[in-house]
C-alpha cells in the first residue's frame with residue numbers, strides 16, 4: 167500500500183515538473199540543474215600521501231559513481247560554487263521573491279555561541295522551487311555580499327555536502343524540521359510575501375526559538391524528480407546518540423557510522439540495543455584514495471546489510487558532548503548513493 171502510494175506519487179511528480187534552467191536548483195559540475203548531488207571533499211592527509219586539501223569527489227544520479235572533480239573546492243567553479251552562485255551572483259539575496267537562509271553553528275567571521283544545533287547548511291528557494299544544501303564545513307559559506315569563498319580551515323579534514331532540489335511546498339516540511347534542530351542562522355531573508363507560509367523560518371531567522379511539543383521528528387521529503395529522502399531531526403532535549411539511540415532502531419538496520427571523533431570524547435561501537443552502531447575507522451574512495459577517519463570531519467552512515475540500501479548524511483558526531491545537541495540526518499534509499507558510500511567503508515570496529 168505504502169509502496170503503491172510512493173510509486174504513484176513519484177509518477178505524478180515526474181510528469182508535473184520539468185527542469186528549467188532558470189529555476190533555483192542544485193547545479194552540477196557543468197552548472198546545469200540537477201536533482202541532487204553529493205560531494206566528498208578529500209582530507210589533506212591520506213594514508214601515505216599529502217594532498218592539497220581542496221580536491222573532491224562528485225556524485226549525482228547521472229554520473230552514477232564517484233568522480234574526481236577537475237575543480238578545486240576553493241574556486242568559484244564546481245557544483246557547490248555553481249549552486250551557491252545563484253545566491254551570490256544572481257543577487258537572490260536582494261530579491262523579495264526568494265527566501266534564503268545560511269546557517270552554521272560555527273559561522274564565518276562571527277564568534278561561536280553555545281546553545282544552537284550542531285548543523286550547517288543553506289536554503290534558497292522561490293515560490294516555485296529551490297535547494298537545501300547540508301554540509302559539514304565550519305565557517306562556510308560566506309556572507310552573500312562577499313561572494314563564494316572556501317575557508318582555509320576547511321582544507322585539512324574530509325568534508326561532505328548533500329544538495330537536493332525541492333519544490334516550494336517541501337520547504338514547509340524542511341522548516342518544520344529546522345525548528346527541532348534550532349540552527350544558528352547567521353544571515354537570511356524571509357520577504358514579507360512569504361511570512362504566511364513560513365512564519366517559523368522568519369522567527370528562527372530573527373533569532374527566536376519557536377516552542378516544541380516533542381523532542382524529535384521524522385519527515386519524508388521528495389526531490390523535484392521524485393526521489394525520496396527521509397529527514398530525522400532531534401532537539402537538544404532528546405539526550406542520546408542519534409545513530410544508536412534512534413535511527414538504527416527505527417530503521418531496523420545495523421549501521422556503519424563515519425563521524426569526526428576526537429580522542430577521549432568518542433562513543434565506542436555499540437551493540438547494546440537490538441540494532442548495532444559501529445564506528446568506521448578508514449575510508450577508501452575509488453582511485454586508491456585511502457584515509458583515516460581522524461582526518462574526516464564528515465558525518466554519514468550506511469546500513470551494514472546490502473539489502474537495507476540505507477545511506478544517511480548529517481550533522482552529528484558520535485561524541486559524548488553531542489548527545490545534548492540538536493541536529494539531524496537526511497537518509498536515502500537510493501541504490502546508487504548506497505553503493506558509493508558502502509564501498510567506501512574500508513575498516514570498521516565491530517563489537
Ligand SMILES: *[C@@H]1O[C@H](CO)[C@@H](O)[C@H](O)[C@H]1NC(C)=O
Pocket residue numbers: 218219220238240241321
Ligand atoms: C586553493 O587552495 C590551494 C591549496 O591550498 C592553493 O594553492 C590555491 O592558491 C587556492 N586557490 C584559491 C583561489 O584560493
Ligand SMILES: *[C@@H]1O[C@H](CO)[C@@H](O)[C@H](O)[C@H]1NC(C)=O
Pocket residue numbers: 262263358359
Ligand atoms: C518587490 O520588489 C519590487 C522591485 O524592487 C517592487 O517593485 C515590489 O513592490 C516589491 N514587492 C513587495 C511585496 O515588497
Ligand SMILES: *[C@@H]1O[C@H](CO)[C@@H](O)[C@H](O)[C@H]1NC(C)=O
Pocket residue numbers: 259309310311352353354355
Ligand atoms: C545579511 O542579510 C541581510 C538581509 O538579507 C542583509 O541586509 C545584511 O546586510 C546581510 N549581511 C550581513 C553581513 O549581515
Ligand SMILES: *[C@@H]1O[C@H](CO)[C@@H](O)[C@H](O)[C@H]1NC(C)=O
Pocket residue numbers: 406407410411436437438439
Ligand atoms: C549504547 O547506546 C545506548 C543508546 O545510546 C546507550 O543507552 C547504552 O548505554 C550504550 N551502551 C554502551 C555499552 O555504551
